[in-house]
Amino acid sequence: MLKNIKFKFFKWMLRELENTRKEINHTRECTVGNSTTLAAEAKVENLARGKERVVIGNNTYIRGHLLTYGHGGKINIGDWCYVGEGTKIWSMDSISIGNRVLISHNVNIHDGTAHSPIPDERHAQFKAIITSGHPKSVDALPGIKSKAIIIEDDVWINFGVTVLRGVRIGKGSIIAAGAIVTQDIPPGTIFMNKVTPIIYEV
Numbered sequence: 001m002l003k004n005i006k007f008k009f010f011k012w013m014l015r016e017l018e019n020t021r022k023e024i025n026h027t028r029e030c031t032v033g034n035s036t037t038l039a040a041e042a043k044v045e046n047l048a049r050g051k052e053r054v055v056i057g058n059n060t061y062i063r064g065h066l067l068t069y070g071h072g073g074k075i076n077i078g079d080w081c082y083v084g085e086g087t088k089i090w091s092m093d094s095i096s097i098g099n100r101v102l103i104s105h106n107v108n109i110h111d112g113t114a115h116s117p118i119p120d121e122r123h124a125q126f127k128a129i130i131t132s133g134h135p136k137s138v139d140a141l142p143g144i145k146s147k148a149i150i151i152e153d154d155v156w157i158n159f160g161v162t163v164l165r166g167v168r169i170g171k172g173s174i175i176a177a178g179a180i181v182t183q184d185i186p187p188g189t190i191f192m193n194k195v196t197p198i199i200y201e202v
Contacts, residue, residue, distance in 0.1 A: 029054060037062065042063055061081075061083070073091035081099070112147075174190045
């Protein structure tokens with residue numbers, strides 16, 4: 001019985017130490033406000049370097065993946081926000097998220113195209129990234145386009161949503177599950193993509 005209790009205690013201690021180690025590693029990559037939590041499953045990759053490039057406000061809870069590219073990018077998340085598990089917020093320009101924003105799980109928010117549309121350029125970029133890391137200069141990334149994303153206060157983004165470059169989502173708007181956002185959304189609106197089921201006889 002005592003042996004079993006000791007085992008459970010040490011197992012708990014190891015888990016807590018691992019979570020603390022992850023928290024310390026995250027805070028080296030970003031600026032974090034008071035009472036903000038970076039959960040064990042959260043990941044911060046600030047390839048652009050400089051803690052000012054990833055700023056998280058107060059009382060925010062992060063479970064997703066925040067990434068800035070080697071040649072640039074900024075992520076700014078406000079107070080009392082939530083970023084769900086499996087969500088990816090990747091910036092090569094600027095992603096600004098207001099206060100009290102809820103972002104569910106498995107959401108993709110990307111302010112750039114990431115790869116060239118031309119196959120030879122795309123392959124050359126891939127080889128360069130694999131062999132020597134992500135380029136530190138935009139000149140090494142021909143064909144790539146980026147434009148800032150702004151998500152205003154009190155927005156709710158449901159699970160499985162994709163938000164693409166250059167979009168502004170207005171204050172208090174709700175983005176329905178599975179939507180693809182490629183245009184500005186006015187404040188106080190519900191946005192969903194039209195889904196028309198097609199049923200065939202077998």
